[in-house]
Amino acid sequence: MLTVIIPTYRRPSLLQRALLSVISDKDSDIQVHVCDNHSEDGTKEIVANFQEKDKRIFYFENKENIGARANGLLGLSRVDTEQYMVLSDDDFLLPGFLKEAIKTFREHPDVRFVCAPTIHLSLIDKTFSMGCLDWSSGLHPAGVQSARRMHHSHFPTTSVVFHEEVKSRLGEFESGGSDALYMTLAAGRFPFYVLNKPGGVFVAHAGSYTASGSWAREDSMFLYRTMAQTMGLVNALDVPDELKGELSLLVADTYNKIFDSIRVFGYINYEEIKNPLAFSTSSIGAVGVLTRRFPAKIRKSLLQLILFAKKVAEDKALSKNKRNLSENALDSLSGGAMDMADFKALVDSLHLDETRK
Structure with missing residues (x-):
């Protein structure tokens, strides 16, 4: 069930x-x-x-x-x-995902979570793309390599079904609420299965947590406490010391990126940014270390550098499958009343078979 x-x-x-x-x-x-x-x-x-x-x-x-x-x-x-x-x-799921996840758990009783590629849909720049295409479908073992890979390219929980043991061992959430870090810890601790078809659609819009500044608006003391709590969780895991050490490093890296994003917000006026997704934690990570040295007087140059770095990263990772949303899809996503026929039309408008190529 x-x-x-x-x-x-x-x-x-x-x-x-x-x-x-x-x-x-x-x-x-x-x-x-x-x-x-x-x-x-x-x-x-x-x-x-x-x-x-x-x-x-x-x-x-x-x-x-x-x-x-x-x-x-x-x-x-x-x-x-x-x-x-x-x-x-x-967000929303895609047809067949839950059925396939249940089937996978039955066929692989040792698996502790099932995940699938996710459609990343932005109503801000009116595009969509497929995430996690660098993962091969099939069974993946727990351990250092899986944790490192998940840290680099994590599955949004929009397309993840967990076994209850994950919750009992790792808690309901990562202490600070980082899905990426929670998935990293889960991949280090448990074997998992990756499906070969997309499972869900993650929607970024003006009112979403991701597009409202997310981590950069959190209280620093809260983040220090949650980092310590997550470090304590890692130390208590029944895993080899090598894996504990690696997971601790990944926790530290994640929170370094979070604090970098807070520093960036100290240099710029967030409300003036046309594309707030440029300031997601993952985007800032590549250049965030620079904010530890730059003075406020060159904030505009810093902003240009960050946006450029984000564009380069996006072009490299998404150029093969990033597409503009069709007018039909935009109409369906407008937020009006919807029935099952409307939902199926929305899914069809995403042309998933073409997106996977």
Whole structure:
């Protein structure tokens, strides 16, 4: 049995799309937990309409807004199935992913998570591309090499189904909320399987966490505490010392990039940036070390350097499969009401077979 957790807050139309993407898979071994963080905007009624047609959907509403992280943790605490995944309300799954993940767990009982390439869709620059194409499909062992590779090219949790043992060993989230770091630790500790077809769509838009400055807006003391907590978790893992050492280095590298992004925000006015995705932690990592030395008086030159480095990195990694969104896709993603026919039309508009080439 697999539980799909969908934390949500005041995104009824987007939630509708996420729900359609899950229930398009008719497998009876799937259930959906919608975790409403006290939206009070019609979300409850929308879910109720879905529940009338599909008994696999369960609705939980908080009595007050407890924050996104607490809402996610509360949702994960309700999971009582062997497999689970967390789907953001603004992302969506692709047909067949959950069915294939369940099948993979049955065929490979030692596997502790199943992941798939993810479509990265940006409503900011109106493009989409396939991520994690550098991974080969099939079984991957736990260990140093898998952890290093996941650190370099991690699977967004939008397209990852976990076995409950991952949660019991690593906790529900990485302490600071880094999906990339959580996936890195999981790849070091557990064997996993990579599917050969895309599993989900990660959507970046003006209101998303990624596009709002993400890590660069976090409190530094909070980040220092979470880094120490994650280091403590690594030290407590029942793995060889060599792997512990490597995982510790990867944790340190991740947080160095986070602190670099905070330094960059000290030099520039974020609101003036036309493409906020340029300041994701991964983008800044390549040139972030320079911010430790540059004075504020050359902030404009620094900004140009960062944007140039990002463009070079993107062109190298995505030039083969980055595409412009069609007008049909943009219309479907506009946030209006959607039914199953609309959802299937949206998937068709992405031309997934062509994207994989």
